[in-house]
Amino acid sequence: MLFNSIDFAIFLPIVFILYWFVTNKNLKLQNLLIVAASYLFYGWWDWRFLSLILFSTIVDYTVGQKLRNEENKIKRKALLWSSILVNLGFLGFFKYYNFFLDNFITAFLFFGQEIQGNSLNIILPVGISFYTFQTLSYTIDVYKRKLEPTKDFIAFSAFVSFFPQLVAGPIERATHLLPQFYKKRIFDYSKAVDGMRQILWGLFKKIVIADNCAEYANQIFNNSADMNGSTLILGALFFSFQIYGDFSGYSDIAIGTSRLFGFDLMRNFNFPYFSRDIAEFWRRWHISLSTWFRDYLYIPLGGSRGGTWMKVRNTFIIFIVSGFWHGANWTFIIWGVLNAIYFMPLLLTNKNRNNLEIVAQGKLFPSLKELSLMLMTFGLTLIAWIFFRAENVDHAFSYISEILSPSLFEIPKLSEMRKFLITIFITFIFVLIEWVGREQQFAIQNLGIRWKRPIRYAMYYAIMIAIFWFSGNEQQFIYFQF
Secondary structure: OOOOOHHHHHHHHHHHHHHHHHOOOOHHHHHHHHHHHHHHHHHOOOHHHHHHHHHHHHHHHHHHHHHHHOOOHHHHHHHHHHHHHHHHHHHHHHHHHHHHHHHHHHHHHHOOOOOOOOOOOOOOOOOHHHHHHHHHHHHHHHHOOOOOOOOOHHHHHHHHHOHHHOOOOOOOOHHHHHHHHOOOOOOOHHHHHHHHHHHHHHHHHHHHHHHHHHHHHHHHHHOHHHOOHHHHHHHHHHHHHHHHHHHHHHHHHHHHHHHHOOOOOOOOOOOHHHOOOHHHHHHHOOHHHHHHHHHHHHOOOOOOOOOHHHHHHHHHHHHHHHHHHHOOOHHHHHHHHHHHHHHHHHHHOOOOOOOOOOOOOOOOOOOHHHHHHHHHHHHHHHHHHHHHHOOOHHHHHHHHHHHOOHHHHOOOOOOOHHHHHHHHHHHHHHHHHHHHOOOOOOOOOOOOOOOOHHHHHHHHHHHHHHHHHOOOOOOOOHHHHO
């Protein structure tokens, strides 16, 4: 079920009414309703994959119960690895089986040996990378004794399958989200209104910004061999705003929807395109995944505690694994390596934590230095996005080589020039609003908060009208494929 669909527009109010007016006096019934709603939400795509979520839930709940009273270190580790192998086994089969098989065959061909292998026509379950990492956080934290294992199977099932963030995050930690299912929720009007504002902004990002930019990004990337360098630059720019509007828009809707039900989810985006270096960018982009890899991979590997070699090794590992997490394609791995290379000068000069504060905090305009650093960081990110979007490695390199050719100085080749100019104008306005609201949790959180109510509501209605009037052709959320 898509957030930007009529189905969800009907689904959400029904669940909201049942949640607050029918089951509100019984916490267990509320949690059971969340489980039922979440399974309906996910099963809307393909009900067969509900068995995977249920099986992962049962496995990790059982492992948690076994860990409760188990003191033997070897047995505790065996229980932990049983959870890791089951969860990553499912993820590996559905997402990476054909990738490894094809590369295995190619490796043998390189040495002159031909072997046969049958690829499988595997349908990737929507959001499997997200809920797999979420449920793994529970087992790992219980194993490390950071979290008491739950005895409440319904609450745990609700944590694993919570519908607002089930498909594309944020990837919640059990230590943060699971305890919220134990406590009675009381409707908070101000929190709900704030949630509605965030949903509205998320829908604008997705339907107006991402979907319109997607039309041009797809047109240019899919026909890049016929495009000149200037057009390809525009394609990369459009994709940059498509993926940001698409993914951060989903996160905004998920967080806002959760607030309607009395839950607080972690922030997933913090205006990343205003970053002044790559380290700051990765503190602001897909925060739930970056911090997951930091806590469950980077730090266990030794983090930054060792010498220079260990820091470099561990940084490359988390970026490569992050790239591979996104998909079974060498383009994602190169994307990860490229970001690791970007990160190296900052790491080796101990400048990776230089820009922790908000850029131009308390000011309307950035300094020339800040502006130049933001543009440089965005430019590096733009190059990396080409690998992320390209069909394969050859496509990415040919795309970049054409950008670097003399055709870069030719006039761009684009159809529907009027719509193109409208998309550029709306995106420019979007960036201005994001800049003005960069010190908030989301851009319009406090926008117009001191205005008179009629003017403030006129702004909200204007955003709603823009969503309907300037909506692009409906596109599936990009991160559903991950």
